[in-house]
Amino acid sequence: MPELPEVEIVKRGLDPVMRSQVINECEIFRSNLRYPFPPDFCEVLRGAKVESLCRRGKYLLIYLSNGYGLIWHLGMSGSVKIFPAKQSYPSFERVKHDHVVIHMQGGAVIVYHDPRRFGFMLLEKTENLNCIRPFSKMGPEPLGNAFNGDVLAELLQGRKSNIKAALLDQNVIAGIGNIYACEALYMARIDPARICTSLDKKEVESLARSVRQVLQKAIQAGGSSLKDYCHTDGNLGYFQHMFGVYNREGENCPDCDCDLSVTGGVQRIVQNGRSTFYCPRQQN
DNA sequence: CAAAGCTCCTGACCGC
DNA sequence: TGCGGTCAGGAGCTTT
Secondary structure, three states: OOOHHHHHHHHHHHHHHHOOOEEEEEEEOOOEOOOEOOOOHHHHHOOOEEEEEEEEOOEEEEEEOOOEEEEEEOOOOOEEEEEOHHHOOOOOOOOOOEEEEEEEOOOOEEEEEOOOOOOEEEEEEHHHHHHOOOOOOOOOOOOOOOOOHHHHHHHHOOOOOEHHHHHHOOOOOOOOOHHHHHHHHHHOOOOOOOEHHHOOHHHHHHHHHHHHHHHHHHHHOOOOOOOOOOOOOOOOOOHHHHOOOOOOOOOOOOOOOOOHHHHOOOEEEEEOOEEEEEOOOOOO
């Protein structure tokens, strides 16, 4: 479940093997992931030099010298593996669910693996990238300079949904998924069921700070590895060991020492069809 | 327009 | 041991 921190870690892993390097060959092993590959997908990549890589929300954007940008989303279960030049000879073993293989001129091989195939790769002219969906409507980067309590207050202005759903809406803030929405609300000590408009200025300030902090800490920890996610070198992130509430139903949260037989510990509820984990004693 | 529901997919897990 | 049912969730689409 790659969210902003996991995509950022993937980007940092890809950068040294892709930036300023030429793509020698691209192979796809099925015609579609979530969406069909563009018909000229491999041709556009082949021979192109990678100018730069960036992350926008949960998206990876790879800018090519031929005027195209590769739009790459890891969906729910996507992961990227890099086989450095020395180890890629004679050839790596392609395993089940390896759908895309990119060969760099220096010999490194980049493999996209995605069992559930919620991920996708698309192409778009670089000049159009900011004008097309989802980027044209996407909310601000929570780790960017342009994000703070005032901005968040403006974004939540007049919203009638609960605050958890708002954090998950990519048109409000970019990059937050279910894990970090739960963790940010816990860190800010805000009940996930609160309606956006009911939050006062102080709470919104606290939430904006918590969003930034939880994402920064997760990046420092190499992201969260649950089920499918791992780094480009195969190592796991360890932020899942630092969860306060996510996936911890029935346990004490880090700031509670209450009697579990009385309080039941961290609760799991369903909001908008998604699990929410929270501590009723800390978040209200 | 906003908000909520539905859908895609596979593997893990559970109960019998 | 096997088998069917349920769950997980990002985001586009549909419905309200």
